[in-house]
Amino acid sequence: MALRACGFIVFRRLASCIPPAGNIEYLLLQTSYGEHHWTPPKGHVDPGEDDLTTALRETREEAGLGAEQLRVIDGFLQELRYEVRGKPKEVLYWLAELRDPGTAVTLSDEHQDYRWAQLEEACSLAGYKDLQDTLRAAQRHLEAQQDKQ
Numbered sequence: 001m002a003l004r005a006c007g008f009i010v011f012r013r014l015a016s017c018i019p020p021a022g023n024i025e026y027l028l029l030q031t032s033y034g035e036h037h038w039t040p041p042k043g044h045v046d047p048g049e050d051d052l053t054t055a056l057r058e059t060r061e062e063a064g065l066g067a068e069q070l071r072v073i074d075g076f077l078q079e080l081r082y083e084v085r086g087k088p089k090e091v092l093y094w095l096a097e098l099r100d101p102g103t104a105v106t107l108s109d110e111h112q113d114y115r116w117a118q119l120e121e122a123c124s125l126a127g128y129k130d131l132q133d134t135l136r137a138a139q140r141h142l143e144a145q146q147d148k149q
């Protein structure tokens, strides 16, 4: 069976920045172990836990951001599949906006740094093509929503 992890692509909008596409910043956390890779908040599903509960729990544990501080965006869910040490892993990402863009991020011991980054910098930090594709899909989803307003 594949390892399963769930998390959130968390973003914030900086209202004062123009143009609108440039006002979106994504949260990435840098692991304090291994290759020190950058990842959105996510983690392994506990036995009996449902996927969205895992995503919310991990985001609270790893970034100090709770459900009450997030607005989950409708219609966005991405699944990544990759191998970790020869075993298949599935990662589900929902998309959520930080309601108050000034809210502080609080890291756990699992991460040593965090960054709020616009799309291109976020893709560069993320490194992996599948995670870059997920960030780009999030940006397209948000821009399409902005166009409708």
Ligand SMILES: Nc1nc2c(ncn2[C@@H]2O[C@H](COP(=O)(O)OP(=O)(O)OP(=O)(O)OP(=O)(O)OC[C@H]3O[C@@H](n4cnc5c(=O)[nH]c(N)nc54)[C@H](O)[C@@H]3O)[C@@H](O)[C@H]2O)c(=O)[nH]1
Pocket (backbone or CB within 6 Å): 005, 031, 033, 034, 035, 037, 039, 042, 043, 044, 080, 081, 082, 083, 084, 089, 110, 128, 129, 130, 131
């Ligand atoms: N000391 C130590 N301890 C570790 C290590 N490793 C884990 N721990 C412990 O596990 C706990 C974490 O538990 P959770 O928070 O529940 O799980 P996750 O959030 O799922 O975290 P992981 O780090 O397990 O999983 P990934 O982020 O998936 O990284 C795994 C590998 O996959 C690659 N990779 C990463 N992202 C992408 C991607 O988007 N796309 C692609 N294609 N590839 C990607 C990259 O090569 C990476 O090396 C920590 O507390 C540690 O105790 C380690 O190396 N040394």
